[in-house]
Amino acid sequence: MMNWISKNNILVVGLGLMGGSVAKGLRRLGFHIEAIDKRQSAIDYAVENGIIDKGYAYPDETAIRKADVMIFALYPEVFKEWVAEQQHLFKYGLLITDVTGVKNCIVYDIQAMLRDDVEYIPAHPMAGREVYGVENADDGIFRGANFIVAPTEKNTPEGIEWCKGLGKILGFRKISVLTPAEHDRMIGFVSQLTHVIAVSLMTCNDNTHLVDYTGDSFRDLTRIASINEDMWSELFLLNKEYLLQHMDSFIREMSQFRDLLAADDREGLKDKMRLSTERHSYFLAKK
Amino acid sequence: MMNWISKNNILVVGLGLMGGSVAKGLRRLGFHIEAIDKRQSAIDYAVENGIIDKGYAYPDETAIRKADVMIFALYPEVFKEWVAEQQHLFKYGLLITDVTGVKNCIVYDIQAMLRDDVEYIPAHPMAGREVYGVENADDGIFRGANFIVAPTEKNTPEGIEWCKGLGKILGFRKISVLTPAEHDRMIGFVSQLTHVIAVSLMTCNDNTHLVDYTGDSFRDLTRIASINEDMWSELFLLNKEYLLQHMDSFIREMSQFRDLLAADDREGLKDKMRLSTERHSYFLAKK
Numbered sequence: 136m137m138n139w140i141s142k143n144n145i146l147v148v149g150l151g152l153m154g155g156s157v158a159k160g161l162r163r164l165g166f167h168i169e170a171i172d173k174r175q176s177a178i179d180y181a182v183e184n185g186i187i188d189k190g191y192a193y194p195d196e197t198a199i200r201k202a203d204v205m206i207f208a209l210y211p212e213v214f215k216e217w218v219a220e221q222q223h224l225f226k227y228g229l230l231i232t233d234v235t236g237v238k239n240c241i242v243y244d245i246q247a248m249l250r251d252d253v254e255y256i257p258a259h260p261m262a263g264r265e266v267y268g269v270e271n272a273d274d275g276i277f278r279g280a281n282f283i284v285a286p287t288e289k290n291t292p293e294g295i296e297w298c299k300g301l302g303k304i305l306g307f308r309k310i311s312v313l314t315p316a317e318h319d320r321m322i323g324f325v326s327q328l329t330h331v332i333a334v335s336l337m338t339c340n341d342n343t344h345l346v347d348y349t350g351d352s353f354r355d356l357t358r359i360a361s362i363n364e365d366m367w368s369e370l371f372l373l374n375k376e377y378l379l380q381h382m383d384s385f386i387r388e389m390s391q392f393r394d395l396l397a398a399d400d401r402e403g404l405k406d407k408m409r410l411s412t413e414r415h416s417y418f419l420a421k422k
Numbered sequence: 423m424m425n426w427i428s429k430n431n432i433l434v435v436g437l438g439l440m441g442g443s444v445a446k447g448l449r450r451l452g453f454h455i456e457a458i459d460k461r462q463s464a465i466d467y468a469v470e471n472g473i474i475d476k477g478y479a480y481p482d483e484t485a486i487r488k489a490d491v492m493i494f495a496l497y498p499e500v501f502k503e504w505v506a507e508q509q510h511l512f513k514y515g516l517l518i519t520d521v522t523g524v525k526n527c528i529v530y531d532i533q534a535m536l537r538d539d540v541e542y543i544p545a546h547p548m549a550g551r552e553v554y555g556v557e558n559a560d561d562g563i564f565r566g567a568n569f570i571v572a573p574t575e576k577n578t579p580e581g582i583e584w585c586k587g588l589g590k591i592l593g594f595r596k597i598s599v600l601t602p603a604e605h606d607r608m609i610g611f612v613s614q615l616t617h618v619i620a621v622s623l624m625t626c627n628d629n630t631h632l633v634d635y636t637g638d639s640f641r642d643l644t645r646i647a648s649i650n651e652d653m654w655s656e657l658f659l660l661n662k663e664y665l666l667q668h669m670d671s672f673i674r675e676m677s678q679f680r681d682l683l684a685a686d687d688r689e690g691l692k693d694k695m696r697l698s699t700e701r702h703s704y705f706l707a708k709k
Binding site: 280309321331337338339342345352355360364368371378388389396407412417 | 548550567570609613617619633635636638639642644647649658665666686699704
């Protein structure tokens with residue numbers, strides 16, 4: 136009953152880069168995909184390019200009523216409002232999942248308000264590109280990437296397995312299960328802190344005259360410095376507690392390194408570098 | 423007289439990754455390449471793999487006397503000592519250049535002590551890999567990279583042109599001329615600061631349990647976190663003044679970002695992100 140074959144009608148809500156990429160991957164697998172996005176241009180593009188079968192620039196009642204599965208790719212706050220307003224239309228037994236990059240602040244709220252017969256299994260497909268919009272949708276970004284399922288005690292084992300199945304059929308390299316809090320702490324470090332660093336490196340002084348001199352290391356560190364300010368400011372604010380902890384720990388560490396350098400403490404600098412090399416070897420081994 | 427055809431005998435001193443890569447590129451172009459490195463194993467490897475014609479694990483007098491050009495790829499302090507000890511053997515009119523990643527602290531010292539008939543034109547081929555040693559030598563790393571010539575008022579226009587020619591024949595994308603101070607300030611930002619950031623990200627907490635969850639952004643930011651602690655601690659200490667300025671400016675900027683987040687200042691965060699995206703566009707345009 137929870138298997139993927141029986142869930143034919145999939146409705147994607149929010150057709151940006153992630154919603155579009157998920158739609159593209161699922162349609163390629165033979166599912167019937169409809170989508171709702173307030174931008175008519177996104178819908179038109181997706182239909183013309185075979186990313187979805189059909190789409191609506193408004194919450195179409197028929198489309199919502201017939202969906203067996205709904206996948207939300209909206210900003211967190213909009214996601215909550217949308218569910219609150221439209222859930223009276225949901226099919227009995229509907230399965231919901233999402234692609235939202237923060238979990239703690241939405242998962243419990245949505246599960247608390249949701250109809251008893253509908254299950255929301257939180258997920259975060261950890262993939263992305265530096266570009267935005269359904270025009271850049273690409274289900275190839277899932278290959279080699281991580282898919283996180285972040286259930287609560289309200290979720291059923293069957294729902295969790297079903298959601299892991301979504302990650303599998305979309306081609307993710309690894310599927311993990313974390314609590315919402317574990318997810319948010321992790322994502323604060325590996326994704327949000329790295330974006331803060333890239334932004335700070337671009338904004339700490341006017342470096343544009345250095346464009347001719349940048350090598351691989353600078354380009355690597357700033358690849359993510361072109362940043363969608365609406366999405367990321369919301370994600371940062373919604374994960375503020377963990378992100379502040381990580382930023383404080385990073386700033387403290389870098390200040391320590393600074394003081395070692397100021398004090399000409401060559402051995403102290405080398406100790407830090409050795410630890411860095413040692414830890415990095417774990418990541419290299421897993422690549 | 424200063425052209426590359428007439429300078430047949432090239433002696434590379436220091437046969438690590440950079441010395442080896444330069445040797446490989448020049449030998450491919452038909453020059454006779456000899457090398458000196460204290461590790462016999464590096465010499466053996468380079469001869470067996472056609473990277474050099476001949477090599478010595480000691481300062482061979484004949485090899486030094488016959489060189490028309492010497493290229494130094496030693497640690498800064500060792501470079502200075504080597505020139506002081508061996509320059510009585512240098513051929514009349516010898517041209518010297520180097521690959522050293524810091525300039526201010528060595529260029530003036532070496533030029534001041536150097537015989538009047540010998541010209542040292544400082545250079546920094548801004549290329550590298552995360553691996554070390556002549557065993558990883560690869561002149562392909564020069565393609566697309568920047569070659570910096572960092573002359574002083576002691577250098578001749580002919581010497582500077584000759585050195586720019588080295589960058590050209592090795593296949594660098596762009597050749598620039600900067601003063602030693604401009605070079606060191608620039609390199610402190612685009613290369614050294616980025617390495618400090620990568621190291622601090624690895625050392626700020628034990629993140630190895632996150633190995634399963636890292637995406638592209640974390641991998642990009644830590645690609646340079648495997649770091650040769652002897653070389654980089656020396657480079658950092660020799661460029662301490664500029665690097666501390668850059669670190670202080672980066673830490674100040676990130677602390678500002680932190681305070682905006684702590685104060686829920688969404689517009690302030692967005693302003694930083696917009697500035698980052700705008701500046702990054704210059705770098706993207708130049709890629």
